[in-house]
Amino acid sequence: MAESQLMCMEDGLMPAAVPESKPQFYYSEQHRVALELLITDGDGAFKSLLKDEKSQDFLSAREIKAIASSFVKYKHEEDDGGASASRDKRDDAGSLRSTYWPQMSDTEVPPLDIGWPSSGRFKGVNRVLVYTHPPKEGSPHIKEVVRKLIQESCKVVAIVMDLLTDLQILGDLFEASKRGVPVYIVLDEQGAPHFLDMCSRLQVGARELKNVRTRTVKGIGLSLSVGRIPGNVHSKYMLIDGDKVMFGTYSFSWSSSRMDRNMITVMSGQVVDFYDNDFRELYANSDKLDLFKEFHISKPQTGTLSRAAVPKRPTAATSRFQVNLGDASRGDLKVPAHKYHNPKYLLALGQIPGPSEPLQDFFNKMEPPDPAQQDLENPTEELENITPAPSQPEKKESKKFKTLTFSTKWRKKGKKNQTSDEVIEDNAANPSDDASKNTLTRDETQDSLKKKKRGFMSIFRRS
Known part of the structure; x- marks a missing residue:
């Protein structure tokens, strides 16, 4: 009205x-x-x-x-x-x-359920390209321009058209739907039967119609006391990806692209927001045209997608620097041997990191460097040659040897340890037997013993 x-x-x-x-x-x-x-x-x-x-x-x-x-x-x-x-x-x-003038609609607004790009972002400066039929010199045909826009679309294709019957353009729209591009079509109510006729000739199926939503809209019309004079929709434009729009006098039909004189304009930039809002208003005022129902095709299932199976977490961590705390209470948890020590500490001891091994074997094979470049593999050989001066009391010397014997036992195990203990005890009990063979004084003996003791203590601290 x-x-x-x-x-x-x-x-x-x-x-x-x-x-x-x-x-x-x-x-x-x-x-x-x-x-x-x-x-x-x-x-x-x-x-x-x-x-x-x-x-x-x-x-x-x-x-x-x-x-x-x-x-x-x-x-x-x-x-x-x-x-x-x-x-x-x-x-x-x-x-x-x-109510004669209802303030609320008794029908819900149809949603753009298969996706719509955001229109709030800045689209840049407006750019305009004009094409005509027949084409000007050096310009492509208007149908070529339209088909290229559809084939290059990746986000959405939205069409408002009075007549959509061109088989090649329909084929491009259904191919875009199979690629996963949402396709929205708003047709004039009087042109909808012709659209359905051409779709049946293409023998469309569920795959082609999966991402297509088609609706019809009426013109404003004129209401009289005895009836109503309906109107038509002569808007002809197409939105591509939310950032380009094609509009003009060209209807998507064979005769319009071959026999009629037409002109289209392709625009990009901020002006596209106007067509974006206009399309959503027309879509909200339109009536549903269910293509699945028209062609008796069962709708594909749109349930929730099943998530891929996620493998379970291993019972024990396999990382070099991580152990699962939740599995620490298990009795059968096996921690790799390389977790007991860090290979970088072996470099300080003069060894090259090798394959992981138990802690006890690592300690047995570890050889500390001797600052005096003496062989500590057999400490009994040097201890046999070291005897205190004969003038020193027997008690104090034997006490010092016993202290060294304790340290040697803690460091070395096995038969070598037993042998070294026996030798030290014999030398402590009879210090005067081989006094003639040794020329070391008391001060030199004490200094050598202190050096050996310091070497062993430094090894224990590093390990």
Whole structure:
């Protein structure tokens, strides 16, 4: 309904008539009365009324024929049969339809359920390219431009069209759907049957229709007291990936691309947001056209995707520097031998890191460096040659040898340790037997013993 019609319905408000000479002229009450007479009494009564009112004939012969053929009468209660009784019950129950001007819609807004790119980002400077049919010199054909845009799409394809019947363009749209690109199509209601006919010729299946959503929309139309004159959708544009738009006079049909003169404009930049909003408004006001139902195809299952099986965590960590704390309480937990020591400490002892081995074997094979470059593999040989001076008391010397014997036992094990113990005890018990063979003084003996003791202690600290 026109804005001037809405203003006339306000109580006590009658706007001034706008003369036809002004650009603001849009609606005339004389035109409405003439249209009702055209529908009810025919073309002769319509022209007689205009002559009596001294008004100009505002309809062409083609328009008169189109209005007379497309007019739709309102359904009366007697025509509905039993439906009128159920409608009265709904009205009494306080349904939204009982209100003449409902503030809420009784249907949900259709969602863009297969994806839509974000429109809040900056799209850059506006850029414009114009193509015509027939093409200008050096320019491609308009159908080539449209097909290339569809084939290069990767995010979304959204089309508003009055007639979509070109087989090659339809094939490109279904191929984009098979690639996983969402395809939204809003068609004029009167052009929908022709679209379905061409899709049936392509023998589309569930795979082609999986990512396609098709809806129909009506024109604004004109409501009269006896019925309604429907309108058409002449918007012709296509959104690509949310950052490019193609619009113009070109309808996606074979005859339009071959026989008609057309012009299209491809634009990119911030102006695309306008078409983005306009498409979503049309999509919200449209009616559903279920292609699966029209072609009797079962819909593919859209359940939740099954997640890939994740392997269980190993019972014990295999990393060199990690042990699972949750498995520490298990009795059968085996920690690799290389966890007992870090290979970098072997470099300080003059050894090259090799394969992992038990701790006891590592200690048995470890050889500490001797600062005096003496052989410590057989300490008994040097201890046999070391005897205190004969003038020293026997008790104090034997005590010192016993201290060294304890350290040797702690460091070495096995038969060598037993042998070294016996030798030290014999030398401590009889220090004067081989006194003639040794020329070491007391001070030199004590110094050598201290050096050996310090060497052993440094080895223990490093290990």
